[in-house]
Amino acid sequence: MAKNNLLVSLDVGTTKTRALACDIDPGGYLRVKGAGIAPTNGLMRGAVIDMEATTGSVQACLQSLRQSLGHMPLATHLGVSGCNISSQIVRVETVVKRARGAITPAEIEHVLDMAERSSIPDDRQVLTAFPVSYMLDGTEGIRDPAGMYGHVLGAEVHLVTGDVGPIRNLTSCVNAAELAVDSDLTAQALAAAEAVLSEQEKQLGVVVVDIGGGTTDMVLYTDGVPWHTASIPLGGINITKDISYGFRLPQDVAEEIKLQYATVGEGALDDQAEIDAPGFYPGRWTMFEQRDLATIVVARMEELLELIKDEIRRTGHFDVLPAGVVFTGGGSELQGLEELATAVLGLPARQGIVPAMRGMSEDIRRPEFATSVGLTMYAAKLQQARSQPPIGAALGTMAARLGSLVRSFIPMS
Numbered sequence: 072m073a074k075n076n077l078l079v080s081l082d083v084g085t086t087k088t089r090a091l092a093c094d095i096d097p098g099g100y101l102r103v104k105g106a107g108i109a110p111t112n113g114l115m116r117g118a119v120i121d122m123e124a125t126t127g128s129v130q131a132c133l134q135s136l137r138q139s140l141g142h143m144p145l146a147t148h149l150g151v152s153g154c155n156i157s158s159q160i161v162r163v164e165t166v167v168k169r170a171r172g173a174i175t176p177a178e179i180e181h182v183l184d185m186a187e188r189s190s191i192p193d194d195r196q197v198l199t200a201f202p203v204s205y206m207l208d209g210t211e212g213i214r215d216p217a218g219m220y221g222h223v224l225g226a227e228v229h230l231v232t233g234d235v236g237p238i239r240n241l242t243s244c245v246n247a248a249e250l251a252v253d254s255d256l257t258a259q260a261l262a263a264a265e266a267v268l269s270e271q272e273k274q275l276g277v278v279v280v281d282i283g284g285g286t287t288d289m290v291l292y293t294d295g296v297p298w299h300t301a302s303i304p305l306g307g308i309n310i311t312k313d314i315s316y317g318f319r320l321p322q323d324v325a326e327e328i329k330l331q332y333a334t335v336g337e338g339a340l341d342d343q344a345e346i347d348a349p350g351f352y353p354g355r356w357t358m359f360e361q362r363d364l365a366t367i368v369v370a371r372m373e374e375l376l377e378l379i380k381d382e383i384r385r386t387g388h389f390d391v392l393p394a395g396v397v398f399t400g401g402g403s404e405l406q407g408l409e410e411l412a413t414a415v416l417g418l419p420a421r422q423g424i425v426p427a428m429r430g431m432s433e434d435i436r437r438p439e440f441a442t443s444v445g446l447t448m449y450a451a452k453l454q455q456a457r458s459q460p461p462i463g464a465a466l467g468t469m470a471a472r473l474g475s476l477v478r479s480f481i482p483m484s
């Protein structure tokens with residue numbers, strides 16, 4: 072993939088661009104070798120709106136990575152959002168030619184490839200395909216048909232797809248920053264989930280919600296597979312703008328006020344403590360009460376949580392999510408969010424914890440880095456898959472097919 076088997080991930084977020092470089096130590100564990108971060112210019116709600124500015128942000132992030140890594144990376148595993156990411160379950164089946172032989176891995180790959188090619192319009196591309204279950208001669212719910220006997224092999228496959236145009240725009244910006252992009256792209260929410268969920272949570276039923284600056288990306292897992300992915304065009308920037316409009320403050324001041332004082336926890340709406348903030352004109356200060364700030368922030372967060380609830384309801388899995396909701400992204404740092412989310416969603420809620428890795432600083436363990444850490448985990452899966460390709464496997468979008476293969480060498484705590 073790159074120098075000394077270095078695994079590099081790039082998360083171009085609406086507010087920040089983050090890069091993470093890891094290698095795999097002799098014990099088979101991911102080890103952090105360097106990290107870079109730079110403000111993003113040129114994106115709106117996760118999508119590129121200014122190619123030059125976005126390229127500049129990637130370059131700045133790479134310069135920052137170079138300082139800790141000691142050299143420039145050559146290639147990266149890229150996370151995507153802001154391209155109408157959506158999910159669908161497709162069912163396909165094929166007649167297996169050798170009626171008497173056992174199903175082979177190549178036949179399984181064939182049926183999965185059929186699923187990937189099916190019902191995808193020209194302007195969409197498959198990012199990831201997860202086999203949900205297989206069917207053999209009408210028997211449903213088969214987890215692994217390899218070695219079984221049957222005539223008609225079917226598969227139910229979850230496809231995560233995105234719009235080709237926005238994905239190409241982002242990859243062009245990364246290429247313009249002189250960084251090659253790994254052909255496998257990963258939806259950012261799936262990457263965040265990879266970093267913070269246990270296998271048990273994925274089996275039981277859980278939703279990961281990544282509240283970024285411009286978008287809130289979510290993915291719902293049940294029975295170990297992602298059943299639904301969605302992106303809501305709201306994020307932390309909306310809260311900042313609300314504070315800016317509400318108290319007539321410059322946006323950078325509103326952002327600072329949010330980071331320092333915003334809380335949606337119990338008692339926030341009763342707190343009469345006063346906050347002073349510099350207004351638009353030098354020497355003019357604006358004074359307001361903490362509870363007025365909380366009113367604005369709670370209203371916007373409740374709106375976002377209701378949209379998340381609607382999205383979960385639409386999947387039909389609302390009542391089977393024992394592991395509840397796990398929040399990542401900078402927006403998950405909002406004080407009191409778990410409390411408000413539990414009340415609005417009626418589900419257990421917690422902040423996602425990024426697993427510890429050797430060489431990792433505390434900054435990288437913050438939930439804003441969950442996407443980058445998860446992207447590196449995906450890159451590790453792909454690297455291992457490429458060195459031990461399954462028989463007949465076309466390694467297109469297939470990190471997910473290889474999940475159990477690689478789980479053991481990625482540290483989970």
Ligand SMILES: Nc1ncnc2c1ncn2[C@@H]1O[C@H](COP(=O)(O)OP(=O)(O)OP(=O)(O)O)[C@@H](O)[C@H]1O
Pocket residue numbers: 083084085086087088111116117152282283284285286287306307308311326329330333399400401402403404405406438439
């Ligand atoms: N302590 C905090 N309280 C409230 N909001 C916070 C806090 N810390 C960070 N944020 C918000 O998190 C947002 C940035 O999150 P993040 O870095 O995950 O977004 P991004 O990856 O750049 O954007 P996106 O994923 O939407 O493309 C900002 O709006 C920021 O204000």
Ligand SMILES: [Mg+2]
Pocket residue numbers: 082084085259283284400442
């Ligand atoms: Mg993000």
